[in-house]
Amino acid sequence: MPTDRSSAGDPARTLALLWRQPPGGPRRGPARALDLDAVVAAAVGLADRDGLEAVTMRAVAQALGVAPMTLYTYVPGRAELLDLMLDAVHAQTARRDTAGRPWRERLTAVAEENRALFAAHPWAAAVSTLRPPLGPGSTAKYEHELAALDDTGLDDVERDDCLTHLLSFVQANARAAAEAQAARRQSGLDDAQWWTAAGPLLARVLDPARYPRAVRIGAAAGAAHGSAHDPDHAYRFGLARVLDGLAALIDARR
């Protein structure tokens, strides 16, 4: 598993796959037993169930009933497969029609749609950052989300900036949630078990005289939500802040 990065190979080849452009020329040899969509679907299924690290070429092949090396006739390598997976789930996301509603409601819907995407596919938060593969699914998603910024008085560059900012927030939140869950699964300890194991040493070493704010506020935050970090609360709090921040810009433009 060298990297989880995408867009690693030849851009033209990757784009041709994303847009399902068959290579021109004569078709020789036996018919293909699978098709690209089946490979991508199998990989997405594995990732949804067991996380990105479960998406090994061998596992995907086994899920499809073929030998591992067979996959390389459909996909140049694992990096491109990740691109295709991401574009596939982007294509599937629900897109509410909020035309005519106020901008704040429209952007809230965009945030919720992305939150739902990451809830269904937690691995997607870890794959790319705000440079998605320029496939049909991601492009349609981008188009839909830009529509939420119609009639805001912003210029084109500002609209891209605002959308990027909003999506970056949602993705960062989803990534934190996914990592917290992965840590729980991997260590086998829930939050309470972690504290009983770490508590005594922390109590001895976290001197309230030396770290007054950290000890007090860390304890308050931990008590407020059940755990050390509550992604749901961070999402609600953060989304309100992000929208307020965008409001300052949008209101100034009117």
Place this chain on the structure above:
Amino acid sequence: MPTDRSSAGDPARTLALLWRQPPGGPRRGPARALDLDAVVAAAVGLADRDGLEAVTMRAVAQALGVAPMTLYTYVPGRAELLDLMLDAVHAQTARRDTAGRPWRERLTAVAEENRALFAAHPWAAAVSTLRPPLGPGSTAKYEHELAALDDTGLDDVERDDCLTHLLSFVQANARAAAEAQAARRQSGLDDAQWWTAAGPLLARVLDPARYPRAVRIGAAAGAAHGSAHDPDHAYRFGLARVLDGLAALIDARR
């Protein structure tokens, strides 16, 4: 490289390492040739120069002139080493004293300090999310950053929320920048080369009638900054939005 996650092992053991608590009891056997700080420093040096993926146990050992397995007498495993690396760079970050300045200036300084941290150690953006190892470096950093929220009229939980929100933004931005650079280095293509390779196919497939906003705004954003994504611009834009969003909360509390 199974995972880049941290906090994988026994919490008590990890915390004892972070706080440099020597195991009690009699000291037998030969004196240690290295110490933990040297191991961590070597790993940080490798990561700074060549990225996280260069931090293999074999590479760290070679940098120290010992055999790979020797490291395991200092560190339980790679995950704990990552925790120690992160806490070490947290301990080293510059901390400006902005007491008495307005809150917006203080939070800007906090953001800048974190930005500088990620500039010096790009890998740090990829390691943890907002659940850092509770070591002395991270705790001191948390304490310092909370001080920027003194006298804002916020309660304890809100202060943690605001700081988390701000840091999450800076980290997400740094992660995007690091991934963009890694993609450039790994593929060997800069942005212009990527476009000349991908341009023709994209021109054929990105139908302006089907994706009017995406085509227009994507082109405008790409033209505005030199590239498809400009982390510096996203940082300046996003930080202003984040501070405006926090202002809406803080001003309401007064």
Place this chain on the structure above:
DNA sequence: CCGGAACGGCGTACAATGTACGGGGTTCGG
């Protein structure tokens, strides 16, 4: 002073991963 136990250093080995290479069978254009 000495013997056993604890410890540091590390050589070897193993399982998992992505994927290069090449062979064998199948299909089709000329």
Place this chain on the structure above:
DNA sequence: CCGAACCCCGTACATTGTACGCCGTTCCGG
């Protein structure tokens, strides 16, 4: 009908983290 293109895939290799166990060193208790 034959050669070339293409599919499927068995084998192999480099790279990773790290478990296991051997050997020599050091120190405590007698």
